[in-house]
Amino acid sequence: MKKVLIIGASRGIGLEFARQLCASGSLVFATSRDQEGLDRLKALGAKALQLDVAKPKSTEHFLSALKAERFDCVLHVAGVLGPRSDATSALTFAQFDEVMHTNVGCVVQMLPALAKHLTPVHGKWISISSVMASISLTQDSAAWVYKISKAALNMAIHSASKEHKELLLVAMSPGWVQTDMGTSAAPLSAKKSVSNMLKTIGSLDHSDTGKFLNHDGLELGW
Template sequence: MSTTLIIAASRGIGLELARQAIDAGERVIATARSETALAQLRELGAQALRLDVADVASVSGLAWQLDGEKIDTAWYVAGVICSRANATQPPTREQFDSVMHTNVLGAMQVIPQVVPLVESAGGRMAFISSAMGLIGEVGSSGAWLYRVSKAALNMAVKSAQASYPGATLVCLHPGWVQTDMGGSSAPVTAVQSAAGMRRVMAAVTPQDQGAFFSYDGQRASTW
């Protein structure tokens, strides 16, 4: 039985990834912040771990919670948008800290703790990013703080790949999804997004190390 780790599985895409992985017969370890979310994950059949990626102390304890594990597939789903302002409005320090801490620092703190466990299984790890972070495709400054954070996440993953040759690290664009962040008018459901990204991850090989994919399988040619 393969082992899947999902970081930030309390709702939306993360919860749906957990549900689909369990339905597929995978052993799932999933994290959440609240007791309500942890209970929901346990009801699904996941091993639930308390984790807040915005809390340095919480993240620092992840390694011992996963001690001895070999992770076949890992997902970093945590992400916030906070402000949709464009470049005519500077972000506040609080907005900057909130978005960059969760979207970038959280991932950079998780990587040294989780990727060695992925390497030990010859596995792969996906980081939920966004096409809005692709520098080569920028056509607007809308939600520019979010864009900057996802561009930074892409670089963090791409550069980290060199330190972990035994694992395959990729960034994934989940599409515009019907979540709290994407809104109810988004064209892609969480079920569709999760299923698409799972298909992508099932197909990636070491030749795809450091790549950027969309949930529909398209690979970005420019970052």
């Protein structure tokens, strides 16, 4: 991929995407909420842009700063886990809103505008979802609001694929990955998860649009 935008690249999976894409010679635009993240991205050779996806003013400012840039791919990575609690304890609207705004509101706000910054026909939008979004694979309600938000994200991507037929939109699970969110108990390194995802993204074609895929390319059940 020649030119890529990564949304949410200050650390974890997003930062690893930036590292691998910069190393392979892609022109990388990548976002962070804070200066430390922006500095890490600049050190990799990426063009670093400030963005808090949960703040509409920040989104507005970010979109106008993009001017006429065109990308081959948008990697939407930013996400929060929120409370780990299950359906036996009530959540406040504030807790619900933070997770929903970050994990789904971001797409609802930005995809229509960013679609115009993607190369027609070959442009790809990849939202990092989670196997925890899968209704058919669900065993429990742990991290209840996170599950709800990622299932909503999957619907956002699947339904948007019906409108943006000129693009290729996919929701992708990275697996359980060693990051601040995934913890050191996770079996997959960020390096391996991201290299698998880049391989899968590279092999996508239009028959894949609207799908929910695992990092290794296997299709996941909704």
